Structures are given as structure tokens and as C-alpha cells.
Amino acid sequence: MNKISIIISREFTTRVRKKSFLIVTIFVPILFAIFYLFLMWMLFKEDNQKRTIAVINESTLEKPIEQINNTNFVYLEQDVNESEYATFLKEHNYYAITRIPQSVMQHAEVYMYSLAPIPLELKNEITIQVQRQVEEKKRSDIIAQSNIPDLDKKLRATRTPVLVRTLVVSESGDSKESSSEITSLFGLVGGLIIYIFIFMYSSQVMKGVVEEKTNRIIEVLVSSVKPFQFLLGKIIGVAAVGLLQFLIWIGVGAIIITVSKLVLLPGVDLAALRGATDLTPVQGINMQPEQLAIVQYVVKTIEPSFILEFMGAFLFYFIGGYLLYASLFAAIGAAVDSETDTQQFMTPLSIILIVSLYIGISAMKNPESSLVFWSSLIPFTSPVVMLTRIPFGIPTWEIILSMVLLVLAFLFFTWLSGKIYRVGILMYGKKVTWKELYKWLKYKG
Amino acid sequence: MSFFKALHIVKRYANHTALDDVSIEIPEGSIYGLLGPNGAGKTSLIRIINQITAPDSGELIFHSRPLQRADVNRIGYLPEERGLYKKMKVGEQAVYLARLKGLSKQDAVARLKMWFEKFEISSWWNRKVEELSKGMAQKVQFITTVLHEPELLIFDEPFSGFDPINVELLKREIWELRQKGTTIIFSTHNMSSVEEICSHIALINKSHKIIEGPINQIREKYANNTYQLSCRYNPQFKAEEFIGDEFKILSQRIEDNRHDIILQQTNYCPANTLLSRIMPAVDIISYQKIIPSMNDIFIRLVQEQ
Numbered sequence: 001m002n003k004i005s006i007i008i009s010r011e012f013t014t015r016v017r018k019k020s021f022l023i024v025t026i027f028v029p030i031l032f033a034i035f036y037l038f039l040m041w042m043l044f045k046e047d048n049q050k051r052t053i054a055v056i057n058e059s060t061l062e063k064p065i066e067q068i069n070n071t072n073f074v075y076l077e078q079d080v081n082e083s084e085y086a087t088f089l090k091e092h093n094y095y096a097i098t099r100i101p102q103s104v105m106q107h108a109e110v111y112m113y114s115l116a117p118i119p120l121e122l123k124n125e126i127t128i129q130v131q132r133q134v135e136e137k138k139r140s141d142i143i144a145q146s147n148i149p150d151l152d153k154k155l156r157a158t159r160t161p162v163l164v165r166t167l168v169v170s171e172s173g174d175s176k177e178s179s180s181e182i183t184s185l186f187g188l189v190g191g192l193i194i195y196i197f198i199f200m201y202s203s204q205v206m207k208g209v210v211e212e213k214t215n216r217i218i219e220v221l222v223s224s225v226k227p228f229q230f231l232l233g234k235i236i237g238v239a240a241v242g243l244l245q246f247l248i249w250i251g252v253g254a255i256i257i258t259v260s261k262l263v264l265l266p267g268v269d270l271a272a273l274r275g276a277t278d279l280t281p282v283q284g285i286n287m288q289p290e291q292l293a294i295v296q297y298v299v300k301t302i303e304p305s306f307i308l309e310f311m312g313a314f315l316f317y318f319i320g321g322y323l324l325y326a327s328l329f330a331a332i333g334a335a336v337d338s339e340t341d342t343q344q345f346m347t348p349l350s351i352i353l354i355v356s357l358y359i360g361i362s363a364m365k366n367p368e369s370s371l372v373f374w375s376s377l378i379p380f381t382s383p384v385v386m387l388t389r390i391p392f393g394i395p396t397w398e399i400i401l402s403m404v405l406l407v408l409a410f411l412f413f414t415w416l417s418g419k420i421y422r423v424g425i426l427m428y429g430k431k432v433t434w435k436e437l438y439k440w441l442k443y444k445g
Numbered sequence: 446m447s448f449f450k451a452l453h454i455v456k457r458y459a460n461h462t463a464l465d466d467v468s469i470e471i472p473e474g475s476i477y478g479l480l481g482p483n484g485a486g487k488t489s490l491i492r493i494i495n496q497i498t499a500p501d502s503g504e505l506i507f508h509s510r511p512l513q514r515a516d517v518n519r520i521g522y523l524p525e526e527r528g529l530y531k532k533m534k535v536g537e538q539a540v541y542l543a544r545l546k547g548l549s550k551q552d553a554v555a556r557l558k559m560w561f562e563k564f565e566i567s568s569w570w571n572r573k574v575e576e577l578s579k580g581m582a583q584k585v586q587f588i589t590t591v592l593h594e595p596e597l598l599i600f601d602e603p604f605s606g607f608d609p610i611n612v613e614l615l616k617r618e619i620w621e622l623r624q625k626g627t628t629i630i631f632s633t634h635n636m637s638s639v640e641e642i643c644s645h646i647a648l649i650n651k652s653h654k655i656i657e658g659p660i661n662q663i664r665e666k667y668a669n670n671t672y673q674l675s676c677r678y679n680p681q682f683k684a685e686e687f688i689g690d691e692f693k694i695l696s697q698r699i700e701d702n703r704h705d706i707i708l709q710q711t712n713y714c715p716a717n718t719l720l721s722r723i724m725p726a727v728d729i730i731s732y733q734k735i736i737p738s739m740n741d742i743f744i745r746l747v748q749e750q
Binding site: 003006007010014211212215216217219220221222223224225226227422426428439442443 | 458459492495496497498514517518520522523524526527528529530531532533541542544545546586589590
């Protein structure tokens with residue numbers, strides 16, 4: 001036992017002291033943050049281009065379209081012949097011509113002529129504005145015709161912004177709020193990190209095994225400890241490096257969340273906000289109910305119990321998946337004579353891992369498809385796929401079954417790999433085939 | 446009472462048998478040469494003694510009881526294929542290897558400092574192994590093998606790859622260890638070093654042990670009563686006229702103003718009798734029994750098989 005701890009400590013300290021550890025620890029979160037910000041920017045980026053759009057208003061509506069972000073609208077006095085639109089646009093440097101026909105009140109159609117395709121956002125904005133104007137006009141006509149007092153006010157009061165809350169129910173009668181966008185993002189990021197972790201740390205184990213075999217230190221080592229003990233020490237030591245890295249990220253993440261809460265929502269009782277059903281302004285926040293609803297929504301998705309559950313699942317699937325793959329990678333490392341020879345045996349495992357990532361991504365769209373369901377139970381794909389599924393709230397028995405299968409699989413494959421490892425590390429200069437590996441399983445230790 | 450015994454060891458691999466019913470007995474305090482051509486099964490046997498692999502059948506007896514797992518701490522092993530972690534610092538690595546042999550960190554550091562001073566490599570403590578020359582690395586490997594003061598030391602082809610200066614250093618250290626009572630197994634096919642160092646040998650060929658015993662007895666056994674007689678050149682001297690009936694001349698040549706005659710003794714005849722017959726005729730330089738070298742015995746036995 002004591003010898004294993006000596007091995008673990010060497011495997012751990014030599015890796016943690018490496019520059020690459022520091023680099024990965026710092027840059028992976030930064031990359032993720034950049035990626036996240038980039039996504040947000042793409043989604044919400046303001047249309048900064050300055051444009052002027054000419055409007056030919058043939059309707060009775062008065063200036064139905066007003067400035068949208070940086071786009072100005074100029075209402076033309078004179079008509080322009082449709083066949084001359086192109087030359088007109090170029091001549092006056094207009095971005096587009098919008099023609100609101102006389103019949104707009106009957107057939108709600110508006111025409112836009114431009115030299116280049118119109119951005120979707122701009123088109124939507126124009127749609128909304130014209131629609132609102134037309135509706136307003138129709139409504140005020142009805143109001144004028146009727147004699148109901150304060151109808152205008154009363155109608156205005158009927159306007160209701162709707163927030164769709166999605167809930168997942170289970171047979172035990174609980175219902176959990178699932179906020180699909182953010183939670184599915186959680187699942188995806190978790191799945192991606194687990195995929196990277198398994199790959200990165202399993203290959204580190206393999207590299208270590210190949211190094212010890214090629215520089216021939218292994219024979220000295222196994223004259224002091226049993227090969228299986230040594231392998232175990234190495235696998236655990238490398239896992240500890242991964243866990244340390246993960247803990248650093250969690251710690252930094254927790255600090256960032258706490259700080260941003262203090263800066264962005266000072267004095268808000270998040271627990272109270274999370275449970276609040278009535279969103280009349282909570283004390284201490286100066287916010288509209290709609291805005292507050294969004295804040296509540298975000299706060300709910302980072303509910304501590306969910307985070308803890310997710311972290312727990314992450315740790316379990318990281319360790320389980322890593323143990324499974326690391327032991328197999330170690331067997332590969334032991335079987336070959338140099339790192340370049342590992343490819344032949346690595347390919348099937350890499351393909352399975354990559355496929356599991358793709359299935360995990362598809363789980364975001366449909367976490368209940370049969371492909372996703374089965375691959376979240378099968379040990380080789382379950383670490384990545386199950387993690388992407390968990391945020392959607394799935395039956396406990398599925399998670400337990402998947403975990404039990406994973407444990408059984410890594411016990412079996414660690415045992416199997418141990419046998420190959422034991423023989424492989426002492427076999428030099430032999431071109432190894434699958435058949436050969438099978439023979440090794442039968443050698444006596 | 447023997448120190449270490451391997452009894453009826455059998456080790457099979459998929460396509461061949463590495464060891465077929467091999468038994469050896471290593472006396473305490475001996476330097477025991479394990480000889481044999483490449484692929485004979487020496488390394489397999491050494492790995493079994495080191496408990497790196499297990500035999501398919503057979504017994505290992507250490508101090509009159511079955512060899513146990515914990516005994517690895519009482520054995521030191523310098524394999525033929527040896528290496529160190531290239532990126533690790535020399536001192537740190539030596540401490541690591543020593544701790545795996547059961548030494549405490551403090552003991553390991555204290556003993557290493559002593560050895561490093563003895564080998565004049567103290568300044569290398571904080572260098573990475575990749576910066577070391579091959580000879581330096583070999584010194585470090587030797588130190589880590591003997592540091593935990595094992596009762597049984599196993600060297601597999603220890604001199605391969607060592608430069609002559611390090612070979613001398615190594616031989617000196619091996620002698621010193623033997624003086625302290627360490628038993629040493631020494632696997633090699635370099636026969637000159639066997640004669641120089643070993644007290645006992647076993648010869649393994651094609652998975653079988655062919656011969657085992659004290660080296661002098663074995664050489665004596667294979668000495669087939671041949672003698673070499675050298676005399677100052679004398680043109681009148683005819684050897685066949687003086688040797689008598691007990692001897693037969695196997696070969697005779699004249700070189701460097703000297704007769705070199707190889708005699709086969711067919712019937713017992715004391716040396717003094719022979720010499721007194723020859724002395725009046727010629728000036729004798731030397732007369733000695735020819736004891737075959739280990740190399741001759743090795744080649745003869747391997748070819749006979």
C-alpha cells in the first residue's frame with residue numbers, strides 16, 4: 001500500500017510541476033470563456049452598420065417605421081418608377097426602398113427593394129413596427145366607433161408579456177423547472193470537458209507507460225512493486241492531477257460567481273428570489289418584473305442543488321470513464337515499442353470517444369432518443385452522453401444503471417489491461433498483433 | 446544450508462518454453478555466474494527470482510523458506526535493459542527508486558549523499574538525467590541497485606555498455622560488497638569476467654541447466670590431463686625421446702627461440718619424474734597443467750548439446 005502511495009505522489013508531482021499543467025489550467029477556462037462570449041456576441045451583436053432606407057408611403061399610416069438602431073428612414077415626397085429603383089438606390093446611396101402600399105390595411109404587405117439581401121434582424125424589426133402600426137390603427141378605428149369609455153386604456157392593460165417556463169415531471173410527483181437552453185448548455189459543456197479530460201489524461205497514462213518501456217526503467221520498477229500496483233499508482237496519480245485541475249476551476253468559478261453576484265445584484269437574496277412566485281419588485285432591486293423574471297430564470301438554473309448534483313455526476317463519470325479508458329490506453333502503451341506504434345490500437349477507442357461526443361451533442365436536441373438512451377447506458381459512451389442528458393432531468397434508475405455498468409466495465413477492463421500490461425512492458429522488439437495480445441491474457445503472472 | 450534455491454522451475458510462453466525444469470542452488474556469499482548464450486533463458490530465470498514474473502511451476506526457496514513478496518526489498522536488481530526517467534532530477538529519482546525498495550526518505554537521502562560522494566557525482570544531484578553522460582547514468586543506476594543494502598544482488602550483463610574505467614569501478618564495488626557478505630548473481634556471456642569474478646557458475650542452454658558448481662571444480666573437471674611444457678630452444682632436443690610411455694605429444698612448435706609442447710598424460714606420472722627425465726637434455730622454462738578456460742568449456746558444452 002505504502003509503495004502505491006509513493007508511486008502516486010511521483011506521478012502527481014512530476015505532472016503538476018510541468019509547465020503544461022499550468023498552461024492547461026489557465027487557458028482552458030479562458031478558451032471556454034472566449035467561446036461563450038463569442039456565442040453571446042453572435043447572438044446579441046448590434047447591427048452597427050449605418051444605413052438609410054427610403055420609404056415610399058402610399059398608405060394612410062403616418063410614418064409607420066422609425067429609426068432602428070443605426071438605420072434611418074427617409075420618407076420620399078415624390079414617387080419613383082419601379083424600373084428605376086436600382087439607379088435611384090445607387091444615386092442617393094440608399095440601402096433600400098421600402099414601399100408601403102395603399103392596400104396595407106387590407107393586405108398587410110410591405111415591399112423592400114435592395115441591392116443586397118436584407119439582414120434578418122432588420123427585416124424582423126420592420127415587420128414588428130409595421131404590424132404594430134397597422135394593429136394600432138385598426139384598434140383606434142374600433143375604439144372611435146365604439147362608445148365604451150376608457151377602452152383605449154383597458155385594451156392597453158390587456159397587453160401581457162409571456163414567459164414560457166418548462167417543467168419536467170416525474171412519477172414521484174416532483175416537478176422541476178428545467179430551463180432548457182442554459183441547462184442543455186451545462187450538459188454540453190460538461191460532456192465536452194469530460195471528453196477532453198478522458199482523452200487528455202488517458203493519453204498521459206499511455207505516454208508514461210510508453211516512456212517507461214522505451215527507456216527501460218520499467219524493469220527496475222517492477223522488481224520493487226508488482227506491475228499491477230505500479231499501473232494502479234500511475235492511473236491514480238494522473239487522475240489526481242485531473243481532479244486538482246478540476247478543483248481549481250471550480251474554486252475560480254465559485255469566486256467569479258460570488259463576485260459577479262455582489263457587483264451585479266448587490267443585496268439580493270437569491271434564495272428568496274429563486275423561490276418567489278410573485279415577481280412584484282423584490283426589495284433592494286430596481287427592476288421591471290420582466291427583467292426580474294429573466295434574472296430569476298438565470299438564478300434558478302444555477303440552483304445549488306442542481307449544481308451539486310451535476311458536479312457529483314461529473315466527478316463520477318470523469319473518474320469512471322477515465323479509469324476505463326486509462327487502463328486500456330495503458331495496455332496499449334505497454335504492448336507497443338514506441339509512441340508511433342500506438343495508433344493501430346488507439347483508433348478504435350478514439351472513434352468510440354469521438355462518436356460519444358457527437359451523440360452527446362445530439363442529446364441536446366432530443367435527450368430521449370433511443371440512440372442517446374442506449375449510449376448513455378453503455379460504459380464506453382456513457383460518461384460523455386449521460387452527462388449531457390442529466391440536466392434534462394432523467395429517471396434516477398437510468399443514472400444508477402449507467403453508473404453500475406460503468407463500474408463493472410472498468411473493473412473488468414482494468415483487470416484485463418493489467419494482464420496485457422504485465423506481459424507487454426517486458427516484451428521488447430516484437431511487432432504486436434491483436435492475436436498476440438489475446439495470448440498474453442493467458443500467461444501466468 | 447543454502448542461501449537461495451530455485452527448484453524445478455518451468456516457464457512456458459505461447460510458442461516456446463523458456464525454462465524447462467531448471468534448478469539452481471546459490472551458496473551464501475558466493476558470486477554466482479549465470480551463463481548461457483542469448484535466448485537460453487537467463488533473463489527469464491532472473492525475472493522469476495525477482496518476482497517480476499511467476500513460474501508456471503517450481504519453487505523458490507530463500508533462507509530455507511519459500512520466497513515471499515516482501516523479499517523484493519532484500520534483493521537488488523540491475524537489469525540488462527536499464528534506464529532512468531530522463532526528465533527527472535538525478536537525486537530525486539534515486540530517492541524515489543530507493544523508497545520503492547522500502548527505504549525511508551531520510552535514510553535514502555543520507556545513503557545517497559554518501560554514495561554520490563564516493564563516486565564523485567555529488568554535483569549532479571539536481572541535474573536532469575538527460576544531461577548525464579551514459580557512464581554517469583550507469584553509476585547512478587549502480588548506486589540505486591545497491592543502496593538498500595540487499596542480501597542478494599542480481600546483475601544482468603552488468604558490464605555491457607560500461608566504459609573500461611567504469612567496469613573497473615564496478616568490479617571493485619562488487620568485490621567490496623562480497624566482502625561485506627552480499628551474495629551476488631551475475632548473468633553474462635562475457636567469459637573472461639566470469640573467471641575473474643565468479644566463485645560458482647551455472648550454465649543454461651536451450652532452457653536447460655547443463656552444469657552447476659564451484660568454478661574451479663568445473664574447470665578441473667574439464668581439464669583432460671593435458672600439460673604444456675616450454676623449453677629453451679635446442680636443435681638437438683627431441684621431446685619424444687625423453688617423455689616416456691606415460692605421455693603422448695599432441696602438438697609441438699618452435700617459436701621465439703622456444704619449444705612449446707602440449708602433452709597428453711595417458712598414465713599417471715608425477716611431474717617431478719617427467720621433469721627429471723627432460724632436465725639433462727634441455728633448459729626447462731615452464732611446465733603446467735592446462736586448465737580449460739570457461740570460454741572453452743562454454744563453447745564445448747553448448748556445441749555438444
